[in-house]
Amino acid sequence: MNEHQSNAEPVADVEMRIVALPWHLSAVRAVAADLAMRADFDLDAISDLRMAVDEACSALISRAVEGEVLVCRFDVRPEQIHFSAQVPTTSTAAPSRESFGWRVLTALADSVNTWVTTGESAHHVLRVDLVKKRLGKVPQ
Amino acid sequence: MNEHQSNAEPVADVEMRIVALPWHLSAVRAVAADLAMRADFDLDAISDLRMAVDEACSALISRAVEGEVLVCRFDVRPEQIHFSAQVPTTSTAAPSRESFGWRVLTALADSVNTWVTTGESAHHVLRVDLVKKRLGKVPQ
Amino acid sequence: MTDNSLTNISVSARRLDTETVVVVVTGEIDMATVPRLRETVNDEMAACRSLVLDLSKVSFLGSAGLEVLVEVLHMATSRQVSLCLVADSRTVRRPLEITGLAEMFTIYPTLDDALPTTP
Amino acid sequence: MTDNSLTNISVSARRLDTETVVVVVTGEIDMATVPRLRETVNDEMAACRSLVLDLSKVSFLGSAGLEVLVEVLHMATSRQVSLCLVADSRTVRRPLEITGLAEMFTIYPTLDDALPTTP
Numbered sequence: 116m117n118e119h120q121s122n123a124e125p126v127a128d129v130e131m132r133i134v135a136l137p138w139h140l141s142a143v144r145a146v147a148a149d150l151a152m153r154a155d156f157d158l159d160a161i162s163d164l165r166m167a168v169d170e171a172c173s174a175l176i177s178r179a180v181e182g183e184v185l186v187c188r189f190d191v192r193p194e195q196i197h198f199s200a201q202v203p204t205t206s207t208a209a210p211s212r213e214s215f216g217w218r219v220l221t222a223l224a225d226s227v228n229t230w231v232t233t234g235e236s237a238h239h240v241l242r243v244d245l246v247k248k249r250l251g252k253v254p255q
Numbered sequence: 256m257n258e259h260q261s262n263a264e265p266v267a268d269v270e271m272r273i274v275a276l277p278w279h280l281s282a283v284r285a286v287a288a289d290l291a292m293r294a295d296f297d298l299d300a301i302s303d304l305r306m307a308v309d310e311a312c313s314a315l316i317s318r319a320v321e322g323e324v325l326v327c328r329f330d331v332r333p334e335q336i337h338f339s340a341q342v343p344t345t346s347t348a349a350p351s352r353e354s355f356g357w358r359v360l361t362a363l364a365d366s367v368n369t370w371v372t373t374g375e376s377a378h379h380v381l382r383v384d385l386v387k388k389r390l391g392k393v394p395q
Numbered sequence: 396m397t398d399n400s401l402t403n404i405s406v407s408a409r410r411l412d413t414e415t416v417v418v419v420v421t422g423e424i425d426m427a428t429v430p431r432l433r434e435t436v437n438d439e440m441a442a443c444r445s446l447v448l449d450l451s452k453v454s455f456l457g458s459a460g461l462e463v464l465v466e467v468l469h470m471a472t473s474r475q476v477s478l479c480l481v482a483d484s485r486t487v488r489r490p491l492e493i494t495g496l497a498e499m500f501t502i503y504p505t506l507d508d509a510l511p512t513t514p
Numbered sequence: 515m516t517d518n519s520l521t522n523i524s525v526s527a528r529r530l531d532t533e534t535v536v537v538v539v540t541g542e543i544d545m546a547t548v549p550r551l552r553e554t555v556n557d558e559m560a561a562c563r564s565l566v567l568d569l570s571k572v573s574f575l576g577s578a579g580l581e582v583l584v585e586v587l588h589m590a591t592s593r594q595v596s597l598c599l600v601a602d603s604r605t606v607r608r609p610l611e612i613t614g615l616a617e618m619f620t621i622y623p624t625l626d627d628a629l630p631t632t633p
């Protein structure tokens with residue numbers, strides 16, 4: 116996972132690496148909530164970021180190669196939090212944008228993106244990025 | 256930071272990498288509390304682990320080379336949580352075991368250790384390891 | 396730690412009378428904990444006429460949980476079991492509202508409101 | 515995010531009369547937030563005879579915070595200011611007890627208990 120240390124990507128404020136298992140979702144949500152609270156997001160926005168991060172990680176975990184590591188990064192800025200997560204996968208297809216989960220994700224975050232990159236190793240890397248603004252859109 | 260990926264150290268359940276700044280202590284404490292809660296620690300033991308992790312990371316952050324990364328790892332087992340943290344430092348001396356902070360740390364955790372390793376790079380690495388048992392000692 | 400026994404949920408069922416069951420969920424409903432919820436509700440649904448799902452103590456509800464709620468609603472409809480939710484917190488209300496699911500369920504703010512009044 | 519303005523603490527001072535000040539701390543007292551606490555208490559201590567430090571809404575207290583409390587106690591003693599803490603939660607009580615500092619302070623469970631009763 117050396118590419119995360121390259122100059123191309125600035126060091127994230129917080130990076131978490133966990134084995135890609137549902138059991139770990141809770142710890143990632145805890146960090147999301149802590150960062151949003153300290154960045155002075157209101158209660159709805161904190162709750163939305165927590166759900167969006169859960170949604171993104173759940174999608175990645177369900178498509179991860181067994182035993183591989185999910186890497187999550189949070190970049191906290193005064194007006195927004197950028198969250199990015201990735202995992203090794205066997206499929207070259209990104210998650211369907213028609214799924215229930217994806218629709219929930221786009222409702223919660225101000226912007227969302229997902230794509231697959233083909234690396235040198237045996238596996239592809241599936242990535243989800245999202246941005247939640249402190250005073251961003253309010254779902255519904 | 257490639258040594259963390261070596262075979263010598265098994266993948267931690269949760270690894271966090273943060274720029275070694277006090278602002279980030281809160282996120283590490285949030286993960287400590289989440290993991291201890293889900294490992295069914297009682298409220299005092301959750302509170303103790305949260306304080307011990309804060310104590311260990313505060314000691315490392317105050318001795319870190321500016322701009323360097325603090326790496327924290329949590330290994331969760333049914334009966335205990337092993338926490339280990341390290342940071343690049345300029346001094347070859349470990350924190351004093353006579354300090355107030357160290358005494359608080361040893362009161363809270365079931366075992367604590369700290370040492371400095373001299374790496375190939377310009378800086379040394381200061382490390383603190385601690386274990387908190389689910390049914391371990393009760394301070395006082 | 397991958398032990399399934401260490402999850403952040405508790406699901407308990409309480410039978411009020413021959414017809415009515417209350418299922419109380421405490422903790423976080425996510426991809427890790429949803430199997431336990433599904434299993435308990437399936438079991439109870441097979442042997443009641445009215446099911447109250449008390450979500451007052453739920454501290455997280457993501458789309459894995461929402462999907463189970465939709466399944467439960469379909470199951471209740473096809474088995475002619477009367478179903479209602481107890482939910483008052485932002486944590487539970489907000490995901491239901493954002494997804495439009497709130498309109499599909501009967502939701503009471505407290506368990507007392509959900510139970511039939513004894514004359 | 516290294517901006518110091520985004521910290522998890524709020525410290526506010528309220529003057530009750532010419533002699534008494536109540537300082538209310540909300541949030542987490544750690545290495546990041548302790549400077550704000552120290553500054554406010556220093557300022558208020560310079561101009562009162564009695565200082566009540568209300569820690570009821572503190573959600574974390576680590577040794578950085580304990581060290582400031584010890585400093586404040588020393589300062590109060592040398593300036594002959596009467597000092598007391600308001601603390602009831604496990605979060606605040608436990609660090610004070612583990613370190614033996616609880617015995618050095620006058621601690622009340624609520625703000626009402628800490629304030630002199632008006633006849």
Ligand SMILES: Nc1ncnc2c1ncn2[C@@H]1O[C@H](COP(=O)(O)OP(=O)(O)O)[C@@H](O)[C@H]1O
Nearest residue numbers: 211213214215216217461462463465466494496
């Ligand atoms: N609009 C909706 N409202 C409520 N539940 C839905 C909706 N769409 C889908 N679901 C539920 O989610 C389940 C999975 O839907 P799907 O679109 O396949 O999502 P995913 O690929 O994220 O699992 C469906 O079987 C259904 O129970």
Ligand SMILES: Nc1ncnc2c1ncn2[C@@H]1O[C@H](COP(=O)(O)OP(=O)(O)O)[C@@H](O)[C@H]1O
Nearest residue numbers: 351353354355356357580581582584585613615
């Ligand atoms: N036994 C104690 N009880 C309360 N406070 C203490 C105690 N020992 C030290 N302190 C406080 O902590 C401060 C720092 O103590 P020190 O032993 O140098 O710890 P550290 O090296 O962790 O900063 C002291 O100036 C004092 O205010």
